[in-house]
Amino acid sequence: MIKYPSGNKSKSYVPQQQSYGKRGMSLEHELNETNDYYLQLDRAVIFKKPTPVQIVNVDYPNRASAKIVEAYFKTPSTTDYNGVYRGRAIDFEAKECSSKTSFPLSSIHSHQLLHLKRVCHHGAIGFVIIRFTKLGETFLVDALALLQQANGPKKSIPYLWFKDNAWLIPNTLYPSVDYLKIIDKIYFQEEL
């Protein structure tokens, strides 16, 4: 058996991995960059919420600094992203999916689905951005369409369902997840 020197199994031998932008950068990171881009251009004000943490113990070594020394992650009761765009409240969750064939519904908390249902009911634009990481495809799914699937008997949604019922967000360079283009089209009836 040949022992490769470390790093020799380079991924650059696999050409299709170059076909879409910024592979390896997480969806969260790309969305933060995209939201920052929208903010700089004054197109929308959309932020990721901080990770909810239960703080138990804080050290104050001096007046200026506080160090949290004991804290725990909490289950989020809302979605991760929200803000305002063209006079409407925007609310969404983003998920990466490593399967090529289906999206497991267990990867979205039931609180988050309930939250999406509620905000839509009150007039927000609610959706989920789902990236099939191995396919390099990122879809925007309307929250109510996803909820309908989540209320069904199945535990996952086939990839093909997304092809027919969700909107593919084109892979672009900057911003890398230009989801407002899709929002313009489906919620404001504009041509892409």
Place this chain on the structure above:
Amino acid sequence: MIKYPSGNKSKSYVPQQQSYGKRGMSLEHELNETNDYYLQLDRAVIFKKPTPVQIVNVDYPNRASAKIVEAYFKTPSTTDYNGVYRGRAIDFEAKECSSKTSFPLSSIHSHQLLHLKRVCHHGAIGFVIIRFTKLGETFLVDALALLQQANGPKKSIPYLWFKDNAWLIPNTLYPSVDYLKIIDKIYFQEEL
């Protein structure tokens, strides 16, 4: 000198402290309760964002639990509260003020003022809830009116300005900070 048994200097001797509800409960706590009340009644979906924390180090003693052992507070880049009500995005900050005569502008971060300006520009209802804790009075101030003051030369806003330019939120029992009543009146032109 008479030594009182501990606890004898009871605050119940000061009648005016009974004149408004739930004294001693923090504004944040009361707002969380109020938002929860609105959520249960399906009137609005408004949440406090988690405190932003920079997580540096996490211990995984076993598969089930993760303990954050080093983290630091971050300066918030947005306001603390947001959500959706009657089809509009809601965005606000809440502050307690211990002075009886003026509200120091230094107690709101400049990022937060900028954030309020931005969300209002994009169509959100933006405001600040300020409680003069020693007076037991809680005001709702429109963000743009507050911004105008913040852009002036003064470092604080006199209490009397709030009397004339902000809306007093009545002290009620449940919910204790019924600010949507004020929102209905000033942003939806309804009678109180």
